[in-house]
Amino acid sequence: MPDVKKFLCVSCPVGCSLSVTVEGTKVISVEGNTCPLGEKYAHSEVANPVRTFTSTVRVRGGSLPVCPVRSKTPLPLSRVFDVTREVAKLTAEPPIEVGSTLIENVCGTGVDIVASRSLPKR
Amino acid sequence: MSGLRRVDVAIIGAGPAGVAAGVAARKEGAEKVVVFERDWEPGGILQQCIHPGFGLHTFGEELTGPEYMHRYLERAREAGVEFDLNTMVFQMDKPVSSDGRKAARFWVMNPSRGIEQVEAKSVVLAMGCRERPAGALGIAGSRPSGVYTAGAAQRFVNMEGLMPGRKVAIMGTGDIGLIMARRMVLEGADVVGVFEIMPWVSGLRRNIAQCLDDFHIPYYLNQSVCELHGKGRLEGVTVVEIGADRKPVSGSEKFVSCDTLLLAVGLIPENELSRMAGIEIEPGTGGPLVNELMQTSEECVFAAGNVVVVYDLVDFVSREGERAGASAARYAMGRLVKGDREFKIVPGDNIRIISPQILTASEDVTVYLRVGSPVEGKCRLRADPGLSSQNLRYARPGEMNEIKLRADKLKALAPDVTNVAIGLEVL
Ligand SMILES: Cc1cc2nc3c(=O)[nH]c(=O)nc-3n(C[C@H](O)[C@H](O)[C@H](O)COP(=O)(O)OP(=O)(O)OC[C@H]3O[C@@H](n4cnc5c(N)ncnc54)[C@H](O)[C@@H]3O)c2cc1C
Ligand code: SF4
Numbered sequence: 001m002p003d004v005k006k007f008l009c010v011s012c013p014v015g016c017s018l019s020v021t022v023e024g025t026k027v028i029s030v031e032g033n034t035c036p037l038g039e040k041y042a043h044s045e046v047a048n049p050v051r052t053f054t055s056t057v058r059v060r061g062g063s064l065p066v067c068p069v070r071s072k073t074p075l076p077l078s079r080v081f082d083v084t085r086e087v088a089k090l091t092a093e094p095p096i097e098v099g100s101t102l103i104e105n106v107c108g109t110g111v112d113i114v115a116s117r118s119l120p121k122r
Numbered sequence: 123m124s125g126l127r128r129v130d131v132a133i134i135g136a137g138p139a140g141v142a143a144g145v146a147a148r149k150e151g152a153e154k155v156v157v158f159e160r161d162w163e164p165g166g167i168l169q170q171c172i173h174p175g176f177g178l179h180t181f182g183e184e185l186t187g188p189e190y191m192h193r194y195l196e197r198a199r200e201a202g203v204e205f206d207l208n209t210m211v212f213q214m215d216k217p218v219s220s221d222g223r224k225a226a227r228f229w230v231m232n233p234s235r236g237i238e239q240v241e242a243k244s245v246v247l248a249m250g251c252r253e254r255p256a257g258a259l260g261i262a263g264s265r266p267s268g269v270y271t272a273g274a275a276q277r278f279v280n281m282e283g284l285m286p287g288r289k290v291a292i293m294g295t296g297d298i299g300l301i302m303a304r305r306m307v308l309e310g311a312d313v314v315g316v317f318e319i320m321p322w323v324s325g326l327r328r329n330i331a332q333c334l335d336d337f338h339i340p341y342y343l344n345q346s347v348c349e350l351h352g353k354g355r356l357e358g359v360t361v362v363e364i365g366a367d368r369k370p371v372s373g374s375e376k377f378v379s380c381d382t383l384l385l386a387v388g389l390i391p392e393n394e395l396s397r398m399a400g401i402e403i404e405p406g407t408g409g410p411l412v413n414e415l416m417q418t419s420e421e422c423v424f425a426a427g428n429v430v431v432v433y434d435l436v437d438f439v440s441r442e443g444e445r446a447g448a449s450a451a452r453y454a455m456g457r458l459v460k461g462d463r464e465f466k467i468v469p470g471d472n473i474r475i476i477s478p479q480i481l482t483a484s485e486d487v488t489v490y491l492r493v494g495s496p497v498e499g500k501c502r503l504r505a506d507p508g509l510s511s512q513n514l515r516y517a518r519p520g521e522m523n524e525i526k527l528r529a530d531k532l533k534a535l536a537p538d539v540t541n542v543a544i545g546l547e548v549l
Contacts, residue, residue, distance in 0.1 A: 007331065008327055008328060008331040009328075010331050011184075012328075013328060015326060015328035051332065051336065052184070054174060054186055055308055055309075056279070056280055056283065063162075064281055064282070064283075065282060066280070066283035068172035068188055070172075070174065070186055070189075084308050098188070098189065098192050116172060116186045117169070117188035117189070117192060
């Protein structure tokens with residue numbers, strides 16, 4: 001029995017409302033998207049929703065006490081809380097370069113956690 | 123106090139608007155371009171916006187706020203823009219006449235150099251906006267600690283590593299509040315609900331999906347916080363339903379236990395300096411009245427970014443910053459050419475804010491606007507007489523719309539036409 005799932009594409013700030021016809025985990029058709037990214041998002045959202053993860057890590061002796069970080073690419077939404085706990089354990093040492101890897105393959109997701117700004121020593 | 127400092131183009135504020143203005147002013151050929159910033163580093167509000175969602179238009183990928191700023195600041199360094207950090211502009215005088223042109227004068231304060239007076243051939247105002255505070259809302263009850271604007275809480279968590287509280291209620295569905303709801307949950311707090319007084323969400327719908335729905339955070343429309351409880355620290359708030367007449371429904375009050383209340387109830391352009399300098403402020407936007415060159419009512423003063431009108435996409439801020447910076451540079455070099463017409467933009471029904479408000483037909487222009495209440499269905503934006511029109515799938519207060527107008531079409535309008543009407547037609 002095909003089923004229609006309705007959700008928002010969050011790939012860009014336009015936020016198109018998607019209507020996705022699925023059979024189990026198989027996508028039959030996607031409507032409501034304005035660009036091809038929406039179609040891609042619909043497939044990924046049905047199979048395994050992923051999001052870009054952002055947070056901060058503690059820094060000892062930096063010009064700020066925390067440094068913002070992100071997942072280099074989106075990671076499974078279902079793992080976000082595991083990743084948060086892992087990131088909370090880390091204390092980074094300055095100087096930190098934007099884009100430098102702070103945690104490799106976080107929680108076995110295959111995705112790295114990288115710094116999203118540069119942070120000099122205090 | 124030292125003597126008068128002279129610069130060609132002075133920019134006040136090193137957020138995305140000011141930095142883009144600096145880059146464009148240098149590219150246009152201005153010699154000494156200085157950005158004055160009160161903070162210890164450039165970047166403005168984006169340094170605390172660590173979530174993704176920036177730069178899809180400008181860089182073709184989705185960046186976090188600090189990453190977007192990092193890239194833009196590299197452009198500024200390459201272009202030879204100077205930054206004067208830890209420097210607050212605290213007073214702006216009315217522009218003076220000098221060599222047949224106007225020049226701007228203002229006063230700055232810096233911890234090592236003290237107070238200085240600066241004269242600039244032109245100025246770009248890029249001070250951003252501030253959040254509507256608790257005091258502006260008239261909430262009853264006690265005045266405990268634990269009540270913050272969402273942006274202040276964002277700075278505490280993302281830049282100072284401090285947690286404002288553990289059990290959080292959020293008032294208003296502005297984007298900063300939605301972003302902070304998710305952020306507080308990721309930091310281990312419990313977000314009990316988001317309460318919106320209006321029948322619609324004021325932020326981007328994507329933020330409802332990815333900040334609230336992803337984390338099962340409930341939000342309630344037509345509900346408002348009407349009373350604070352607690353001595354010393356906040357212990358809870360009273361929430362009331364708002365009826366169709368927009369008045370509180372008596373008997374609908376309920377107590378919500380929380381130790382923190384975040385306010386995401388609107389942003390106001392920051393224009394104290396503009397007022398001091400006698401610059402005309404547009405009541406609709408709360409920012410300076412500007413033409414398509416981003417020139418204010420004082421010919422040597424330009425403005426861009428959230429100081430003019432509150433934008434939701436930084437890409438637009440950068441674009442308008444560039445426009446203001448290029449115009450300011452041309453003015454400083456004595457070659458800014460205004461168009462030879464002057465039109466006033468007249469917004470139609472349900473158009474709440476619009477920018478720019480004056481057109482001189484010097485160049486093609488993008489007009490930005492926001493609707494007052496949502497139109498959920500096909501509609502058409504039109505600029506008359508017969509300038510352009512554009513179909514929209516919907517129009518919502520949380521999302522800015524734009525309409526492009528061509529200079530040649532404006533120039534071709536009959537000489538007695540002095541108004542351009544921009545309206546929204548529901549189809
Ligand atoms: C929480 C939040 C989330 C957002 N999310 C997104 C998003 O996901 N995607 C997106 O594209 N956009 C987003 N935006 C919008 C966008 O980032 C802003 O509109 C943009 O940053 C505004 O830039 P600005 O340069 O006008 O102001 P600001 O960044 O506020 O910069 C103003 C600067 O001026 C300085 N200043 C002010 N007064 C003085 C003075 N008197 N002397 C010296 N310096 C002064 C301030 O210190 C500050 O550095 C978000 C905004 C906020 C607040
Ligand atoms: S479908 Fe395309 S335009 Fe629509 S929200 Fe997704 S990415 Fe943006």
